Amino acid sequence: MSRHLGPQNVFMDRFVLEPKVQRVWDIPHAVWFTLMGVGGGLFVLARALELESDVGTWLGLPFVELLSFAAIAVGGGILIADLGRPLRFLRALVNPGTSWISRGAIADVVFVVVGGLLVLPDLELGGSRPFDWLPWTAAATNGLGRLLELVALAAAVVVMFYAGQVLAEPRAIPYWHSPLIPAQFLLSSAATATALLLFLQAVNDVVIPAGHCWLLAGFLALLLVLMAVHLRIDADHPGKAESIERLTSGRYRTPFLGGVVLVGTILPLILALVGVAWADARDVVSVLAVLCTVPAGYGLRLLTLRVGIFPPVRTMVPVR
Amino acid sequence: MTRWAMVIDTGRCIGCGACSIACKTENATPGDVWYAPVIEEEVGDYPDAHMDYLPVLCNHCEDAPCIKACPTRALDRRDDGIVLADDDACIGSRACMNACPYGALHLFEGRTGEALGGGARTAATVPDAGAAARYTPGTVQKCTFCAHRIDHGLEHGLVPGLDIAATPACVVTCPAECRIFGDLEDGESTVSRYLRERGPATVLRPDAETGAHVFYVDGSAR
Numbered sequence: 001m002s003r004h005l006g007p008q009n010v011f012m013d014r015f016v017l018e019p020k021v022q023r024v025w026d027i028p029h030a031v032w033f034t035l036m037g038v039g040g041g042l043f044v045l046a047r048a049l050e051l052e053s054d055v056g057t058w059l060g061l062p063f064v065e066l067l068s069f070a071a072i073a074v075g076g077g078i079l080i081a082d083l084g085r086p087l088r089f090l091r092a093l094v095n096p097g098t099s100w101i102s103r104g105a106i107a108d109v110v111f112v113v114v115g116g117l118l119v120l121p122d123l124e125l126g127g128s129r130p131f132d133w134l135p136w137t138a139a140a141t142n143g144l145g146r147l148l149e150l151v152a153l154a155a156a157v158v159v160m161f162y163a164g165q166v167l168a169e170p171r172a173i174p175y176w177h178s179p180l181i182p183a184q185f186l187l188s189s190a191a192t193a194t195a196l197l198l199f200l201q202a203v204n205d206v207v208i209p210a211g212h213c214w215l216l217a218g219f220l221a222l223l224l225v226l227m228a229v230h231l232r233i234d235a236d237h238p239g240k241a242e243s244i245e246r247l248t249s250g251r252y253r254t255p256f257l258g259g260v261v262l263v264g265t266i267l268p269l270i271l272a273l274v275g276v277a278w279a280d281a282r283d284v285v286s287v288l289a290v291l292c293t294v295p296a297g298y299g300l301r302l303l304t305l306r307v308g309i310f311p312p313v314r315t316m317v318p319v320r
Numbered sequence: 321m322t323r324w325a326m327v328i329d330t331g332r333c334i335g336c337g338a339c340s341i342a343c344k345t346e347n348a349t350p351g352d353v354w355y356a357p358v359i360e361e362e363v364g365d366y367p368d369a370h371m372d373y374l375p376v377l378c379n380h381c382e383d384a385p386c387i388k389a390c391p392t393r394a395l396d397r398r399d400d401g402i403v404l405a406d407d408d409a410c411i412g413s414r415a416c417m418n419a420c421p422y423g424a425l426h427l428f429e430g431r432t433g434e435a436l437g438g439g440a441r442t443a444a445t446v447p448d449a450g451a452a453a454r455y456t457p458g459t460v461q462k463c464t465f466c467a468h469r470i471d472h473g474l475e476h477g478l479v480p481g482l483d484i485a486a487t488p489a490c491v492v493t494c495p496a497e498c499r500i501f502g503d504l505e506d507g508e509s510t511v512s513r514y515l516r517e518r519g520p521a522t523v524l525r526p527d528a529e530t531g532a533h534v535f536y537v538d539g540s541a542r
Contacts, residue, residue, distance in 0.1 A: 017361040017374060020423060024414040084412015084427060084458025091392040091411050101415050102391035170385040170419035171528040313359070313422055313524040314374055 019242045022173060022308040028082040030302035032075045033163035034192075036104070037185055037297065039071030040160035041193025043115060044153055049212065053139070055200035060124030062138070064200055069112055072159060076108050100169055104162030111155035118148040160189045163301075173308045175243035180230040181304065184223060188297045191219035195268065195293045198275075198286035208282040213275035216289060220269040227261065239311030246307045256303050264296020322400040324465055324480065325504040325533040326491070327514050327521065328375050332498035335360065335373035342493035343377075346466060350455060353426040355463035356490045374536075375499065377490070378403060378424040378463035379524065382531025386462075389419035394460070401504075401533055402465045410459035417460065421528035425462045428455045465501075466490075481510045504533065511535075 046052040046064045056063035080089045093109070095102040120131045122138040136145035164182025171177045194216040201208045231248065234240050247256045268289045275285035335358055343349070343356040359374040380403045387395045387403065394409035395416055405416075405425070417425045455461060466488035473479070473486020480486040481502030491499040502509035514537070515521050521535035 017359045017372075022418055024417045024427075084414070084429075084460075085410065085456070088392070088409075088411040091394075091409060092413065093391075095391050095393045098388040099391040099415065101389070101413055105391065166389075166415065167418075170389055170421075171530075172385060172419055172421035172525075174527075308418070310421065310423060311525070313376060314361070 017312050017314055019239060019312060020310045022305070022310065025305050025308075027302065028078050030298055030305055032079045032082075033185065033301040034298045035071045035075030035078070036108070036159050036163050037189025037301075038192050038196070038294075039068045039075060040111070040156040040158075041189040042068040042071070042196060043111070043156045044160065045190065045193050045197055047149065047153060049197065051197060051201070051206075054206050055197065055204050057122075060122045060129065061119050062122075064197065065115065065119055067196075068156075069115060072108055072112055076105075100162050100166045104159065104166065107155045107158035107162060111152055111159050114148055114155065115152040118145065118152055161186055167304070167308070173243075173310055174234065174237045174240035176304070176308055178230060178233070180226050180233070184226050184230065184300065184304075187219050187223040187226065188293075188300050191216060191223060191265075191268070192290075192293045192297045194219060195286065195289035198282070199290045202283040202286040208275070208279075208286065210276050210279070213272045213282060213285065217269055217272035217276065220265050220272065220293075224261070224265050224269065227265070237311075239309050242309045242311075243307040246309075247303065252303050252307060255299060260296050260299045260303065264292050264299060268292040268296075321505055323504040323533065324380070324400050324402055324470065325502065325511050325535065326377075326465075326488070327500040327511050327518075327535045327537060329498045329500070329514075329518065329537050330372070330374060331538045332496045333358070333373040333375055334496050335371060336495065338493050338495060339375055339490035339499065342489040343463070346469075346489035347464070349426075349461065350428050350430055353428060353461055355424075355426075355461075375490075376422060376424070376524065377534060378465070379422055379530060379532035379534045380463075380465055381533065383529065385419040385421070385528070385530060386416035386425060389415040391415060395462075398467070400470075402467050402470075403462070404464055404467060405460055405462050407456040407459045407461075410456070412458040412460065414460065421525040421530065422532075425460050428457055428459055428461050430457060 042064055046055070046062070046068070052062040052065055058066060080086050083089060092102055092105040096106055118136070118140065119138045121129065121134045121136065123129060123131055136142055136148060138145070140146045140149035161182055164185035167173070167176040168178055168181045194212065198208055198212055198216065201212070231244055235244055246252050271285045271288050271292070275282045337358050340354055340356050340358055344354065347355060349355060356375065356377045359376055361372040361374065363370055363372050380397075380401055382401070384395070384397060384403050387397060391413055392409050392411050394406045394411070395403060396406070397403045412427060414427055417427065469488060470480045470486055473483055476485075478486035481500070484492045487501050491501045500510050500514045502511035504511055506512060515535060518537045521537045523532040523535060
């Protein structure tokens with residue numbers, strides 16, 4: 001039900017049958033979703049590409065993984081601050097059976113704790129390593145280290161994925177109710193994390209392999225395809241039609257088509273392909289790719305939230 | 321097993337809003353929180369235009385998406401099918417609000433005491449029940465099917481749907497008798513008989529597949 005702009009009379013508001021835009025989640029949630037995706041993506045890709053120790057350290061710890069933990073912690077902090085009752089946030093861990101927020105919150109905690117434990121042996125304080133007695137290595141070269149790494153990686157993947165699934169699970173908002181939403185968020189996270197890794201390699205004078213540019217191009221190309229498919233599927237469904245209209249011809253046309261799609265996805269895709277073909281350009285490509293993909297990742301999530309529309313509640317299908 | 325349900329005959333509704341006010345009075349909801357609004361729709365073009373009215377409320381769904389989405393189990397369904405929100409467990413994530421296809425959940429953003437009647441659920445028929453129960457700021461609120469009236473009535477041998485004191489306030493207040501309440505599992509209850517005699521019934525947003533327990537019939541169509 002939606003409330004009209006003004007009250008009908010002094011006693012009660014007026015409710016009109018029309019599509020209703022969700023206004024429950026906005027900027028804080030888009031920031032939260034973005035930081036979770038990028039944070040998880042940085043850890044997963046740095047480990048997958050075995051880059052964690054090559055792109056800088058701080059106090060002996062891999063800078064990229066510290067960045068990952070910080071992104072998750074800040075993202076979680078923003079979510080907690082936005083809760084109606086922030087001091088009760090630990091209760092969010094109690095319903096993983098059905099709630100993706102609960103599953104994600106658990107994954108956040110597991111990721112930061114287990115990931116933090118994993119890298120702890122490399123911590124350097126005053127020229128010594130006070131935790132090098134721990135029976136595993138940060139590089140996960142023994143069994144226990146590999147187990148911790150596996151748990152941290154699994155949690156990081158859930159962290160990347162769950163924000164989209166929070167939106168996709170319920171059927172209330174048709175634009176959100178699609179596996180293509182978490183898939184888009186996942187690919188956007190992977191693309192942004194890859195761009196950041198390219199940038200960190202460039203900053204640390206590490207030669208960027210062509211394969212990493214291919215990886216960025218691949219993530220962006222897939223993201224582009226999924227966005228296009230999502231805009232085409234069920235495009236006339238009540239609720240989703242209004243969402244698509246807002247994105248493609250309404251108030252969000254320029255930020256979505258011009259910002260997220262063109263500057264945030266197609267341009268870095270072309271740049272990544274330039275990087276594949278021209279090794280000397282890869283440092284510049286990495287900088288531009290970060291400048292394109294980070295705002296686009298945030299924009300994709302914010303616009304996805306802002307075009308979440310409930311269709312009118314009335315239908316006339318006999319059920320009983 | 322009891323399954324409380326409501327039938328709303330839209331053909332009878334005159335759009336007076338008495339149900340909305342009765343609900344607000346009974347539950348003392350905060351100013352901008354309406355558990356039982358009446359949605360208006362302009363139908364047709366002049367001179368053949370008229371208003372349609374659609375009373376809505378929480379559908380107390382069998383497969384309630386709000387319960388699934390809640391990270392804290394603050395929302396739960398009783399054995400009789402009534403879905404309730406627990407102020408003490410709610411963290412105000414609002415996940416339930418975006419999961420509900422009916423817009424039936426509301427965040428109380430104000431301060432304690434802002435709500436009508438000093439923020440207390442007044443529970444008109446249960447004088448002692450309301451005093452201790454105050455809306456907690458930052459938590460989600462929703463229609464309870466007037467569970468306090470049902471429970472109080474059952475304790476005193478009354479039949480919800482038949483006896484006024486045991487029936488939701490919106491139902492007993494409706495001057496057009498467009499709301500019917502009762503046990504869906506009892507074949508002779510008021511709702512079961514109404515659905516049998518006045519059907520077919522519809523639910524809101526059937527695409528959401530929630531197993532809604534609020535049914536709509538249009539008696540004026542016959």
